[in-house]
Every structure is written in structure tokens, then in C-alpha cells.
Amino acid sequence: MLFYAYSASDLRKENNKSAGDFQREMRILSSDMTEGAPAEGCEKRGEVTLIAETLDDLWHLRHLIEPGDIVVAVTYRSEERRVDRIRPKKAEKKPVKLSIRVKEVEFQKFSRRLRVKGIIEHGLEDETGSHHTINVETQMKITIIKECWKKHHIARLNRATERGYEVPVILLTIEEGEAVAGMLHQYGVDEIFSVKGSSGKRIAGETRKEFFGEVLSQLKQAIASSGEHTSVIVAGPGFIKDEFLAFMRERAPEITARKENISSIGTSGFLELLKRGILGKMIAEERLSREIRMFDKLLEEISKGDRGKAAYGIDDVERCVKLGAVETLLLSDDILMSDDETLRKRVENIMHIAEQTKSEVIILSTEFEPGKRLSRLCGVAALLRFNVND
Numbered sequence: 001m002l003f004y005a006y007s008a009s010d011l012r013k014e015n016n017k018s019a020g021d022f023q024r025e026m027r028i029l030s031s032d033m034t035e036g037a038p039a040e041g042c043e044k045r046g047e048v049t050l051i052a053e054t055l056d057d058l059w060h061l062r063h064l065i066e067p068g069d070i071v072v073a074v075t076y077r078s079e080e081r082r083v084d085r086i087r088p089k090k091a092e093k094k095p096v097k098l099s100i101r102v103k104e105v106e107f108q109k110f111s112r113r114l115r116v117k118g119i120i121e122h123g124l125e126d127e128t129g130s131h132h133t134i135n136v137e138t139q140m141k142i143t144i145i146k147e148c149w150k151k152h153h154i155a156r157l158n159r160a161t162e163r164g165y166e167v168p169v170i171l172l173t174i175e176e177g178e179a180v181a182g183m184l185h186q187y188g189v190d191e192i193f194s195v196k197g198s199s200g201k202r203i204a205g206e207t208r209k210e211f212f213g214e215v216l217s218q219l220k221q222a223i224a225s226s227g228e229h230t231s232v233i234v235a236g237p238g239f240i241k242d243e244f245l246a247f248m249r250e251r252a253p254e255i256t257a258r259k260e261n262i263s264s265i266g267t268s269g270f271l272e273l274l275k276r277g278i279l280g281k282m283i284a285e286e287r288l289s290r291e292i293r294m295f296d297k298l299l300e301e302i303s304k305g306d307r308g309k310a311a312y313g314i315d316d317v318e319r320c321v322k323l324g325a326v327e328t329l330l331l332s333d334d335i336l337m338s339d340d341e342t343l344r345k346r347v348e349n350i351m352h353i354a355e356q357t358k359s360e361v362i363i364l365s366t367e368f369e370p371g372k373r374l375s376r377l378c379g380v381a382a383l384l385r386f387n388v389n390d
Contacts, residue, residue: 013338026050026057026160033149042148049143052136055333056363059351060160061136062105064153065144067103071116072143073134077124098123100132105178106176108240112333113137156355168226169282171273172219173256173265174236174244179215180266183223189270193218212247220252231282235260235273258282291362291370298330298381306389312381320388321350326359328383332361332371335379347380 033046054281061087076093100118116138120127136142146153151325169184170192179195182189195218197211223230234241234248234257241259248255260278262269301310320326331347338344354361359382364371374381 016277018165025199026052026054026060028157028161037316043151043154044149045147046149047145047384049141050143051141052138053384054138055112055365057160058112058136058138059336059363060156061114061142061144064156065102065116066100067104067106068147070099070121070136070145071102071118072097072145073140074098075132075134077127077132087154096123098132098134100134112230118204122144124358150188168230169231170222170226170232171270172215172234173262173269174215174234175238175246175265176240177211178243178265179211180269181219181268183222183226183374184381189274192222194266208243211253212244215244216248216251219248219255223255231286232257233260233278233282234258235262235269236265237240237261237263288368288370291364291368292327294330294362295364295370295373303381307387309384309387310382311384311388312345314380317380317382318346318350320382321353321357321359323388324357325384325388326354326357326382327385328360328362329354330374330381330383331361332366332375333364334375334380336363350380 016125022366024145027050027053031046031048033044033048035044050071052061074095074097077096078093078100099122100116101121102116102118104115104117106115116134116136118132120132120135134142171189172179172181172183174180180193180194181192183192195211195215197207217234223232226238232255234245241261245257245259250256258278260273260276262272264272298310298312301308302312304310311317311326317326317368319327321329329351331351335347336344338347351361364374366372366375
């Protein structure tokens with residue numbers, strides 16, 4: 001039974017300030033593509049409107065947007081006014097929706113945005129043909145129009161929208177004598193089970209233990225179905241959730257759960273949790289935790305010397321990626337914004353080869369500890385499929 005369409009995308013909007021770069025996938029808001037593209041090698045033609053959620057997404061856009069494409073976005077232009085020469089006023093910038101024909105795309109040094117430079121085609125009649133730069137940042141909506149969507153463009157778009165870092169989340173809401181659990185999906189929350197104790201009177205002692213036992217049994221089944229890495233939130237009004245958590249820790253210590261106070265259970269309780277942004281924080285923490293584990297694994301493999309399945313430093317990683325040995329390529333975000341153009345191009349080429357050889361490419365933000373440590377190490381590293389020294 002679907003309760004409501006409060007989506008994971010809406011959740012990100014509620015919580016984008018706290019989750020920072022550890023959001024989920026690029027969001028496709030609409031797509032209007034048709035077959036019969038004009039040139040050989042083109043799969044489709046048309047447009048896609050999307051929102052980039054992370055630095056990884058901006059990297060994907062760097063390779064999706066090409067000279068000749070049209071990009072549409074709300075940007076800012078100075079409003080020129082005739083002013084008193086004795087008391088000059090600074091031109092005020094106002095939002096305006098512009099379409100530009102792309103000339104160049106680049107990361108701006110030391111910023112977390114993509115600079116899309118081009119010629120204005122629509123938006124301001126008196127400025128048509130003028131040069132303009134659209135600064136694309138996370139949480140910003142843009143439309144990309146291509147006459148030729150090639151196979152690799154569509155494949156990259158699909159990769160960018162995969163939810164690789166999302167973990168299953170079970171919301172268990174519980175109060176005296178009743179529990180309702182739901183599974184979070186992108187489209188909303190599905191109820192997965194409900195348990196009721198004795199109706200019309202308080203339950204205590206052995207009866208309450210029986211109730212808790214049935215809830216725990218159902219919860220275990222739900223976790224088994226969704227995977228061992230499932231995250232659990234136990235929430236409810238009053239003290240029953242605390243007693244259930246104590247019961248669960250005693251009977252099933254392998255299950256870890258986050259506790260939250262809410263005013264009611266079921267549908268309204270789910271919505272309360274979503275609006276509060278708790279789930280976004282959990283997903284942020286899960287991705288950060290995963291990156292910490294990966295970096296620790298990198299250090300573990302490096303410590304093995306020639307026996308380790310790891311590479312670090314641009315020369316070593318470049319050699320390994322050309323051999324098809326890289327399983328996971330790790331990059332710190334600052335290396336992508338280096339003012340050393342030669343270094344940047346080498347890194348971009350490594351990324352391109354890694355993607356061709358089905359390697360996972362992860363960009364670590366230097367705002368967080370794994371990214372900082374990788375930057376100090378060299379900014380480029382890899383976990384390998386096999387030992388290249390064998």
C-alpha cells in the first residue's frame with residue numbers, strides 16, 4: 001500500500017544544507033528525445049532537464065555538455081541604467097532565463113561549479129549574440145539540448161542517475177500496542193508490515209514482550225529481504241520505542257538502529273521523519289562511512305608493498321588503468337581543479353579510460369576527512385582487480 005508520493009528527491013531539498021556533497025543521484029526532471037538523429041553515430045536528438053546533486057554530477061556534466069550544444073538556465077545579468085554621473089550607481093543583477101550556444105566548458109579554479117561559456121541565443125533580445133557564462137552549481141536546474149546524443153552520452157547520463165550510494169532504509173514507528181513499518185523508495189514509502197497488540201487496554205509484562213517479539217520477528221524478515229546493509233530508524237511518541245530498542249539490543253544485537261521522537265506512528269510519522277531530514281543525514285553518513293572504509297582499504301593494500309592490490313600517484317595509477325587493472329579509481333576534488341592544466345588533462349584521461357574499462361570512479365570532497373587524506377597522499381589512487389606486480 002503506497003501512503004504518499006513524498007519522494008527521496010523532495011527529501012534532498014529538505015536536507016541539502018546538512019548533507020552537503022553527500023547527496024544521492026543526479027535528478028532527471030524531464031526528457032524529450034527522439035530517434036532519427038542527423039549524423040552517423042547519433043542515437044537520439046532532443047533535450048534533458050536535470051539537477052546536479054553532487055560534485056560527481058558536475059564532473060559528468062563536464063563531459064556531457066559540448067561545444068555546439070544549447071544550455072538553458074536561470075542566470076544573472078546586470079541591468080544597465082542611465083544614472084546621474086555625479087552619483088553613479090552599481091548595475092543591479094537580476095535573474096533571467098537564458099539559452100546559450102556552448103563554446104567552452106570548464107571547472108572554475110577553487111570553486112565547486114562548472115563554467116559553461118557561450119553565445120546568447122534566447123532570453124534577452126538586445127543581447128542576442130553576446131558572450132555569457134552560466135555558472136552551474138549543485139542544486140541548480142539546467143536544460144541540455146543536443147542535436148546528437150551519442151551512445152556514450154546516454155550511458156554517462158544513466159551512470160550519473162544510478163543510486164549507487166543509497167542504502168535501504170526501514171522506518172519502524174511504534175507506540176503502545178501498535179507498530180507500523182515502511183520501506184523508503186524514491187517515489188515514497190511503502191508499508192511493509194504492521195503489528196497490533198491487545199486492543200482497548202494497556203499491555204504490560206509478558207504480553208508486551210510478545211508484542212515486541214512479533215515486531216522484531218517482522219523486522220528481521222524485512223532486513224533479510226532488503227539486505228544486510230539496511231539502515232533502521234525506530235521512532236515513536238513516548239517511551240515504548242526505548243523499551244523496544246532495549247529489547248532488540250538484547251535479542252538481536254546485530255541490528256543497529258537510530259532512535260527518533262515523533263508525535264504519531266504510521267503515515268503521519270513517516271512524513272514527519274521525511275520532513276525533518278533525518279533520512280538524508282543517514283544517507284550522508286552512509287556514503288561518508290563507505291568512503292572511509294575504502295580509503296582504509298587503500299592504506300591496507302599499500303602497506304602490503306608489492307603484494308598489495310593498490311596504486312597511488314598519477315604515474316602508477318595511469319599505468320594500472322591502461323592495463324585494465326583498476327577496480328575503483330579514487331580522486332580528490334582539488335586535483336580536478338588544479339591550475340596545472342597538464343596534470344588536469346592527464347587525470348581526465350585516466351578517468352576516461354577507467355570508465356571505458358568498467359572501473360568505478362569516485363570523487364572525494366576535500367571538505368571531509370577521506371578527501372583530505374587522499375589529497376595529502378597524492379590526489380589519485382586506485383584499488384586494483386589484480387596485482388600488477390605478479
